[in-house]
Amino acid sequence: MRPSSLVRAALALALLGASTRPARAQEEALEPLLAGLGAAQEVPAVATALAESVDGRAERLFEPLVVRPELSRLQRLALELALAQLPREAVLAPLRAAARRADVPAEREVALAVLTRLGTRVELALALELGAADVRGEGAPRERQKALEHCLAALLAREPGGVQLLCELVPRADPSTLAPALKALAVAAGDEAAARLAGLLPQASDAVRALVLAELGRCATRGVGLDDLGVSDLVRTQLGSADRALAVLACGVLEKLRDHGAVPELIVLLADGDANVRSRAHAALTRLTGLALPPEEEPWLAWLDEAMTWWDTRSEESRVALVSGSAAEAAAAVQELAQQRFRRDHVVQALELALARSEPDVVALTLTTLGSLDDPRAQLALQRFRDEAQPELRPGLERARVRLDQRVAATDHRKTLRIPQRTRTP
């Protein structure tokens, strides 16, 4: 070995010794405090003592969290609460350092946990940095994705305005953080979730649009974004996407959004070159209209033509009959409306007019008709009516609700799989 190498090695050893000595010393200083922690009630006092013992140096509390996985939950909690008692900038320093380093993956997950406890919406960007994959172009480990999702959810819940900020950050975020970011956004944005997610569609890449559509589908399943025309419009733009897988996903979302306005565009897709698009469009049409027409364009176009003619020529007359016609005319209008399979949302709106009539028979007929419509808006209409319903109409209302529930269950288009049959006669 050359002398210069020996000198370098000696220097390195000296530096290593210098760096490990204080670490060991600080560990020794913290140890009695942590070891004395017995019950959850003692955590605040121990945390205060820990915070006082480190002279404002947050990394002395942060490092044990990273390098000592054997710490108990209460001990980790005490360290995290102690960190929260230090000056904010001092705490964020080791977290920012962790975001820049890729050699200690565990550090990022601990940093996310700490940020979850004490972060604010200002730290959303830092959270996204910490949640990114170690290697660019790869996905982040599952534990980190989960930690990021929890962290974002906590930050968004802590302060208003976080949702808007996250929406601005998402297009620039590392691709590996997108899935947890969108999940957190979908939960935190509440009733606005669908609109927020759909707003990301125009500027996103194909891969991200697929993620957004999948998340939108989950929102729509929960009834979020049901009557938001802006959401439907943005999703409909994906029907013409060059990536036909996006069109397939969009068909599914439109079906769940109960977007009756998309019916003409879905009919056009029945002639699409991609078999999966045709099949998904047909499934969506069948669900939206309740019609069992074949998966070809012609019969659907013929039906649409008839339906649109009815809406152009007869719908206004029906509305008038429902509001100011005689009881017989109103009943006839209710029955005529019940036969319409196009624009079911408008049918529900029109039928609600009849619920305001004074004749119990007409109201009862309307309730029955609403109960036969496979549309969540009908359920909402029944719910609205429930509060002011007169006692004699309540049984009819309940029957309608039960009928609607059964109908929704019966029209669940999930395919049932058949497991191969056992051979009984070998």
Place this chain on the structure above:
Amino acid sequence: MTHLCQSCSKRRGGALLLSVVAVMVVSILAAGFLNLTLSVTRRMNASADSARALELAEAGLAEAYTGLALARTGAIGSEAAPAVFGDGLLWVETIEHAGGRVELRSTALHGSGRATLGLVAQPTALGVGSLGFFTSEDLRLNPDVRLDSYDSALGTYADQMNTALNNKGIVGSNGDVSVASGNLIFGKIIIGTLGTVDLASGAIVTGGTSQRADDEVLPPVDVPPLTATTSLKFIGATPKIVAPGELAYQTLSVGKASNMVLTGPMTLVVDDLKLGLGAELVFDTTDGPIQLYVKNSLDMATSSIVSTSTQVTSDTQIYVSAPAGKSVNFGAKSQFYGFIYAPEAEIHISAQYELYGGLVCKELQLAAQGKMHYDLALGATLKSTLPVLQAWRVVEMPTSIATVRKDPFAVMGLEKNALLALGEAHADQLLDIRYETSGGATKSYLGLESEFDWSEVALLLYGSRDGLAFFLPDDYGEGDIVASDPLVDLVESSLSSKQLRDQLLAASPVSSDALIAACGRDPAMSSSDLDSVLDANYPLGSDVLLAAVASAALSSSALKDALIAHSPLAPEVLDAVLARQPPLSSSDLSNVLAKQ
């Protein structure tokens, strides 16, 4: 005189002749009438025999049809050993058709009467899923394996641990079964017709061992005719969402640390499936089931992850048509809810691939400490009643039977007393029952039905034939939570958060069930709405507090207020607070802990 005598002598014998003729005519007429009468009688007898044979054939069909509803095979007797009923003979054959339909053919013989009737019915499905964990070759289990059961129709596995439903696992083989030390089999072992069981010391089998009536013949995998022209080899940071539909790839690979989501309803055919290090494959069956067909090889790296979005085991099915010798390695870390069927393949399953559902394959290598939980819902169709009758017809009789119209016992050389009665001549099956004797003792039997004495049974508690339940105890579904509070229904309706808040505030104080439902609602109530509802219902019980802590909908500060108001907290609530995800903020948590 002479003249007179001559004429007399000429006439002599005429009367006799007339008499003879008359007698002959009468005789001929009598014979004719006799013949006619005999002929009419014969025709009437033949007609009566035919009618009786037809009725016998009907009786055979009725017995077989009822048998199908009781998980029997439908077969009764055979041509060589028919069942006896009245003075006739009959047997019922079964022919299986596509789609699980069963044709029953009942042939009956009575005197000179012969009849064959056919009936097509859709019986209770008996899928290969009812075989549990099954290998067509010998099965050798490695040490410390746990195999048990649960019923996904009645709740989660965790809820059914250490209950009767956890103890109904089925481990089967067409050959031998070898159980290693430390194995825990909560259920029964069913070996092949010529198989044996080797039970090591320290192994536990709670349900006993029996031999199957016939070896199972596993139907081949019916791969959908989709042509694969490309491969999908994905590596990237953004998860790859594979849209629903019918898809085929030569190779489907998920690269290192990449994530792919298969979205149902989907039928996916791949030649080769490969998951790299740290790769994740998600089966998203929220909107429909996924059937994955693997034609050649399947390889999941040890650090890869496989997950399913739901716990419906019949929604995720993996079919492997690869022949023996190909690598089929489920090495990923997974809690896999699904069914794996590989009739020709040798399957390797690692200890970290925890299977909830069923597995039927040719050979199985389950790693030591592996865990598999059989889902009873895959097998027994519990809600079935009578099979659906689809068609009925008179079938042309086999010529050998139709031509000889004599006493069937004489023709077939059978002794009437040696034959089984109609109700006892059903095809033999594996019977699994629990019952009470007339003395009040509870007993169980697992074995061939022909060897069981039904007269011992005073009260049937549970019964299945070939794994298909035909009688269930009244308490089978106990634990199935039925909401009785109408407010719980209201919480689960599609009301908006604000509407629901108003309704619950108007109805306050509401039940704990309604509050718990509100905390766990999907879509969640907004934090302020949920906080208002909880606030109006103080004091809250520990169960409601636990639900509030578990609810991600409640903000940290709102939860803090509720917890402080109910401090000191019960230990289980405090534990839940400390473990909560997302966690309380530091300041909120400090405040809560300070009040304990």
